[in-house]
Amino acid sequence: MQEYKGWKEFFEKDIDKKLSFFQKNGNVFDVIYSQQFTITILERLFKLSDKIRTIAKSKKGTDFLQTILSDKRAMLFFSQPSTRTFLSFLNACHILGIKVSEIRDSRTSSEIKGESLEDSIRTFSSYVDLIIIRHFNENFAEKASWLLNSYTNRSIPVINGGSGKDQHPTQALLDMYTIYRSAKTKGGIDNKKVIMVGDLKRGRTIRSLSRLLALYKNIEIIFVAPKKFQVKDDITKFLDSNNVKYNKTENLEEVLGIGDILYFTRLQNEYDIGNESEDIDYSKYYFTEKHLNMIKKDAIIMHPFPRRNEISFTVDNDPRALYWKQSRNGMWIRAALIIYLFQREDLAMNFQS
Numbered sequence: 077m078q079e080y081k082g083w084k085e086f087f088e089k090d091i092d093k094k095l096s097f098f099q100k101n102g103n104v105f106d107v108i109y110s111q112q113f114t115i116t117i118l119e120r121l122f123k124l125s126d127k128i129r130t131i132a133k134s135k136k137g138t139d140f141l142q143t144i145l146s147d148k149r150a151m152l153f154f155s156q157p158s159t160r161t162f163l164s165f166l167n168a169c170h171i172l173g174i175k176v177s178e179i180r181d182s183r184t185s186s187e188i189k190g191e192s193l194e195d196s197i198r199t200f201s202s203y204v205d206l207i208i209i210r211h212f213n214e215n216f217a218e219k220a221s222w223l224l225n226s227y228t229n230r231s232i233p234v235i236n237g238g239s240g241k242d243q244h245p246t247q248a249l250l251d252m253y254t255i256y257r258s259a260k261t262k263g264g265i266d267n268k269k270v271i272m273v274g275d276l277k278r279g280r281t282i283r284s285l286s287r288l289l290a291l292y293k294n295i296e297i298i299f300v301a302p303k304k305f306q307v308k309d310d311i312t313k314f315l316d317s318n319n320v321k322y323n324k325t326e327n328l329e330e331v332l333g334i335g336d337i338l339y340f341t342r343l344q345n346e347y348d349i350g351n352e353s354e355d356i357d358y359s360k361y362y363f364t365e366k367h368l369n370m371i372k373k374d375a376i377i378m379h380p381f382p383r384r385n386e387i388s389f390t391v392d393n394d395p396r397a398l399y400w401k402q403s404r405n406g407m408w409i410r411a412a413l414i415i416y417l418f419q420r421e422d423l424a425m426n427f428q429s
């Protein structure tokens with residue numbers, strides 16, 4: 077396959093050195109890494125999400141929201157399975173009046189005829205104003221953004237909707253938004269103890285979330301995982317250099333009682349190369365009814381979904397189980413993010429119901 081000149085050099089740079097490439101005029105332009113978000117941007121997005129969901133409560137408001145980006149078109153290119161990320165982006169676009177095209181299966185695109193992904197991206201960019209990508213290849217969204225910014229004069233925003241084992245920045249936004257909403261009555265996000273459970277080695281949601289949590293004061297993260305699937309160095313190094321306290325353990329019950337935020341994830345066995353998932357007893361990392369009285373009264377229980385057995389159905393009606401709200405929050409924060417990317421925040425914030 078051909079390769080565009082310059083990609084390799086760009087890609088190999090430290091992430092911190094690349095972040096400005098995804099910005100324009102001081103604003104985030106392409107959403108590739110969660111490190112692009114500062115507290116200021118996060119809080120703006122949280123407030124904007126709160127505002128648009130309030131506006132959406134009336135028909136007048138819902139009709140108004142559909143005018144905010146009615147002049148824009150978006151492409152959803154999701155070649156890796158997705159339910160929530162796809163549907164919440166699609167519905168975020170509907171809320172804002174954006175017209176959407178989609179490819180969910182590469183077999184229906186010219187990829188099957190040997191077209192490079194680069195040419196597919198350039199083609200999409202000829203038709204739309206925003207591309208949202210989920211792809212099995214790590215870094216594919218980054219490559220798309222690099223290509224459009226470096227080689228074309230139609231550099232439209234690209235949003236990473238999950239790329240390989242790597243990052244899932246908009247999932248981290250909705251996770252943080254969920255924490256923000258629940259922490260409003262609990263002194264804010266600072267000083268929270270966060271317990272992350274599961275396949276932390278290959279789970280991309282926890283990689284992105286850890287980076288956003290690190291922006292807040294006095295956060296402590298406890299990584300609970302089988303030894304084989306413990307969090308990797310990329311995260312621990314990042315936390316070390318940002319002075320975030322963390323611990324690792326294999327024993328869930330030992331730490332359940334100290335968590336303010338309990339974040340469960342599934343085994344990511346689609347990334348198995350051999351049969352590394354097979355001899356793991358993952359049931360040690362399941363949260364069931366019996367655990368409800370071991371956790372803090374005001375703790376919250378989260379899961380990015382899809383869930384298998386990590387949290388039993390019998391936990392769903394406990395007021396601390398926030399995962400269903402968490403999914404819905406994804407639609408609102410993604411709508412807010414898209415408004416922000418097109419710099420139409422004032423339109424929404426100034427709306428009087």
Ligand code: NCD
Nearest residue numbers: 160161238280342380381382
């Ligand atoms: C996550 C993902 O795709 O990384 N799902 C999601 O987007 N909500 C988590 C997962 O697949 O386990």
